[in-house]
Amino acid sequence: MKKLKFYSNLWKISVVIVLVLGALFAYIPSIQVDNLINIQFSDNLLEFNELVKSPLYFKTNTYYDFVFIIAYSFLFYYSLRVFEHTLSLTLKPWLFIVCFIPGLFDYIENISGLFLVDLIGNDSGKNASNIFYVFYWFVRLKWVFVIFFILMTVTISLYYFVLTIERWIEILFFPKKVK
Numbered sequence: 001m002k003k004l005k006f007y008s009n010l011w012k013i014s015v016v017i018v019l020v021l022g023a024l025f026a027y028i029p030s031i032q033v034d035n036l037i038n039i040q041f042s043d044n045l046l047e048f049n050e051l052v053k054s055p056l057y058f059k060t061n062t063y064y065d066f067v068f069i070i071a072y073s074f075l076f077y078y079s080l081r082v083f084e085h086t087l088s089l090t091l092k093p094w095l096f097i098v099c100f101i102p103g104l105f106d107y108i109e110n111i112s113g114l115f116l117v118d119l120i121g122n123d124s125g126k127n128a129s130n131i132f133y134v135f136y137w138f139v140r141l142k143w144v145f146v147i148f149f150i151l152m153t154v155t156i157s158l159y160y161f162v163l164t165i166e167r168w169i170e171i172l173f174f175p176k177k178v179k
Contacts, residue, residue, distance in 0.1 A: 004085035011082050011156065014075035021068050031061045040109070040139045045132040048116060055117045062110045062117075069110075073103035076149040082156055102149065105142035109135055 025031060033039065035051050039058070042048040052058050077099040084091045112135040119128045 004082065007078055007081040007085055008160075011075070011078035012160075014071065014078050015153075015157070017071045018068075018075050021064075021071055025061070025064065025068070030057065031064050033058050033061045036061070042136075045116070045128055048132060048135075049120050052117060052120060055120055058117050059114060062114055065106070065110055069103040069106045072146075072149075073100050075153060076100075076102065079149060079153045079156055083152065086159070098145075099149070102142050102145040105138045105145065109138040109142055112138065 034053055039048060039051045042051055077096060080091070080096060080099055083089070112131050115131045116128065116135060119131070122128075
């Protein structure tokens with residue numbers, strides 16, 4: 001129970017950090033990139049180049065994303081720890097390493113995206129195509145893992161929401177009688 005409380009608190013702190021960083025992405029104009037999801041899921045190099053309207057903003061957004069990667073990786077780690085202790089499980093250590101795989105894939109995506117943006121307008125042909133395929137596949141691999149962890153994080157959030165409502169109902173409608 002002590003470990004659950006410990007990891008629950010770290011999970012809550014991680015949620016706040018991820019939300020704050022997400023808000024920064026939304027409200028700092030110099031790191032906002034139009035069509036970022038479309039850029040990530042572009043089907044070919046030509047589409048990527050056309051969608052990146054401002055290479056400078058794309059680069060700045062990507063640099064901030066490196067911090068976001070650390071935050072969400074720890075959120076995923078603490079999410080799995082909360083699951084483990086809530087359900088009284090003993091998970092294999094390699095499962096906790098899986099929590100950092102989306103971050104690793106995102107890191108590779110970011111590095112390849114930065115290379116691609118530097119190549120926009122240059123006649124680099126095959127080199128750019130090879131880098132684009134790295135970008136293409138690591139974006140998709142990252143999202144496969146991220147979706148799983150987002151679902152886990154949402155489930156934990158709903159769990160804590162239900163617990164909070166339950167506590168409020170007890171306090172409001174079933175107060176403990178003083179002896």
